[in-house]
Amino acid sequence: MIDFGKYTWTIISAYGGASMLIIILLIMTILKSRKVNKELLVVEQKKSIDAQDD
């Protein structure tokens, strides 16, 4: 299917390696973003409950 003659593996490994690195970065970014967002929501909710109590 994908055929670039003698360079096939060169190109596949370059693209594969590059996309792996970028996907690792992407996943780490998204996971951290979600985790932090959750924590913030919890803290903010607690804050607003405290404010109502006062």
Next chain:
Amino acid sequence: MNPLLYILSYEIKASTAGRSLFLSTSFFIIVVLTANISMNQFGIRADKNSVSILWIALAMSALLSINMIFQNDYDDGTLDWFMLSPISLETIVILKAVAHWVTTCLPMMLLTPIVCVSMGINFNSSLWILLVMMIGTPAISFISTIGSALTLGERANHLLLPIFILPTFLPILVFGIKISMLVTNSVYDSMAFLIMLAISLFCIAITPFITAIIIKVHYT
């Protein structure tokens, strides 16, 4: 006597009394000898082309004593005292760097001609290497103050220091090693000498200001 000279001699006295002098020079010798011995065991002769070992050992031993430059002063309050004294912080940094040079780089340089013998470098060339070191090592001492100031108060993270200080030695190391190698092969490139001198002077000129700014950051 001038108060600056007083501080300088006090610094030198304080750091030699702490035996860091002995430690960093012996570290230098140990690194060079270990490298030479292990290279000779594997059939590669440590010859005049291995002169780069000298420079790497020198940079490493300078690194070893970096956190002594400001950390001790920070811990015992001397840095507070310097901050409050009428002498500007930049001057203090210069004195510190000179003291560091005298107590760590100078002894190592004096040992260089002896160590060079183990690599089969003739005496004449080793004097030239000494000259190149003379140009390069003050810059190493000055750059070291930056690292020392950056990690002030971060006791747990002494590993942090080599990570960002070793790369800043690069310009000096690249020139120092290359010129030393040329010199041992009897090639004398005066242009390279001059450029190395320029780089060295440039580093010496900017680092006191940078270090002073970094120290002030710790005090705001």
Next chain:
Amino acid sequence: MTLTGHSLACKRGENLIFSEINFSVIPGSICFVKGPNGSGKSTLLRLLAGLLGTAEGLLTLDEIDITNDREIRAEKFLYLGHQNVLKQHLTVREQISFWQGITKKCYDFETDPMNVQPILNKKLHQCSEGQGRRVALARLTIEMKKFWLLDEPTASLDTANIQLFKSILEDHCSNGGSAVIATHDNIGIKPSSDIHLSLDKSSLQRNNPFI
């Protein structure tokens, strides 16, 4: 010379350590800084010494604004914090002769106000905490500055040595000097004024852009 603070405030990052500190120290008087742990006593002394920036307020010396004046402070103030400003591997004699050399003044070995004579040849790391503190206090009598800013000066001193400290303090005051001292110990001197710091953190983080 009167040192006056007009509604001083200090910030660390976005945190307000204290604010609205007013005081006045006239010549020959002593001012104690009082307050619970963590209320910013050390911070106030460091701010007076010039080691920290003033966020708000003015510090004046005889009506002259010295809030940002480094030279006048260096000339008039002597700050001694928790640390002793001593090098671990030098002897007491070397340490004292360094101060003498740099200030061009002499320590009075005849009367020996801080009783350092017996430990002159000891290295600092061989000295006990209290002996180290004594050497540090000996610097006060060498440098001869008008204002002493002392943070826990009597920490780890025994009663006999507190008496020594009291006598150099009284000497200092009778010569027209003054001192701002943060301490929990009872030195036995009646201060002419107090600065009270409280642990009130309600005004904390009023300028935090993240909230």
Next chain:
Amino acid sequence: MHKNSRSLWEFANPKRFVSIANKLIPWLTICTVLSMSVGIFWGVFFTPNDYRQGAAVKIIYIHVPSAFLAINIYIMMLIASVIWLIRRHHVSLLAAKAAAPIGLTMTLVAILTGAIWGKPIWGTYWAWDPRMTSFAILLMFYIGYISIWSAMEYNEKVGDLSALLCIIGSIFALLSRYAVIFWNQGLHQGASMSLDKEENISNVFYLPLLVCLLGFVSLFFTLLLIRTRTEIRIKRTTSLLRMN
């Protein structure tokens, strides 16, 4: 700052930044996905082979954009650090912090693809050619910058230190680069993306490369916005917790 003033400094307000970022992120994501897939498909399947390098030239569509980003992200961090030091805008500092891992990844991608490309063309994965050495230097300074953040807890002091480190790093990185260039002029071809493109690279490769570049740049901005938003939220969480 006045509430209605329209200037760049509006972004300096963390809340405002987050709300703008929330609006921008979906669009940027679409832009990234579109231009990257179009650019790479176009480049890989619909361009002819280079007459000298054969099909290996197709690596250019990731190599050049990632190298471009690796250098420019460092410059962006440098500018953000200077803005922080002068105007004390937290968002600027946090953006520099957030950009560093992206820059590191891009440097790694550039080095990796370059090595894979170099093997069939030059016959070696790695040569100490000035441009490759520059990337090695860049890598070291990225690692230094990230390590200072990871080693210390966030506060303004560490912010100042990291900003200064970024400035010092760029001075010494430049010095090292020219020190290396002084001693060896290398085998790397000249810049592929300079203004006089005719000299360096023909049109057939240039257009898809531009699309890829757009894709990488918008990928960078998407990641940067997400990461900066995360950093702001962390800061907000800790500030709220400390208020109790």
